[in-house]
Amino acid sequence: MKRVLLFGDTHIPSRRNSIPPSFFAHIEKSEYDFALVTGDLVREVDMRNALPALPHCYIVQGNMDYTSYNHHEILKIEDFDFLLLHGTQLRPRGSIQELYKIAQQVNSDVTIHGHTHQSDITLYKDKLFLNPGTLSGATGGWTGVQDASFMEIEVSKTQIHVTLHLTDWRISKQSHMHFRKENDMIIAEK
Secondary structure, eight states: OOEEEEEEOBBTTTTTOOOOOHHHHHHHHHHOEEEOOOOOOOHHHHHHHSSOOOOOEEEOOOOOOSOOOEEEEEETTTTEEEEEEEETOOOOEEEEEEEEEEHHHHTTTTEEOOOOOOOEEETTEEEEEEOOOOOTTOOSSSOOOOEEEEEEEEOOEEEEEEEEEESSSSEEEEEEEEEEEEEEEEEEOO
């Protein structure tokens, strides 16, 4: 089993200087195999200083990043094919239909994306789409300050357990969802 941290849209130091202390404490005491980062870190060195030590990170280029990363990454985790991208190219912003077309082209089972600053777990047709939101609670430019959020996934051979962590800057909340891969389709488990 692989345990993976998902986050992005920190916008440190341009829109926020830190992440919520409860998130820092949780990430610091957790162990991950690696992290998938949806971009818009702005300055990686500032983002890394705002976080506890992280495992190996796969980072994609966001529209606000000062450092060059790949625009997407394709990874195999257990029996699942993952696509990691920021989502700048989607019209309208965050369009699941557009993401689905891209996921079909690269044959991914799970797509991790950002850019909207709003966390989301969507099972659309036969594919799973995860948006960890904004780890720092940074404004999206066209919206006000968002609730800070990130995700953790545990991936076993044919199952994914998703935990979404949210804070409204007062109370930390969690939600859990389970999915499995069956005949090349992602199915929600009850």
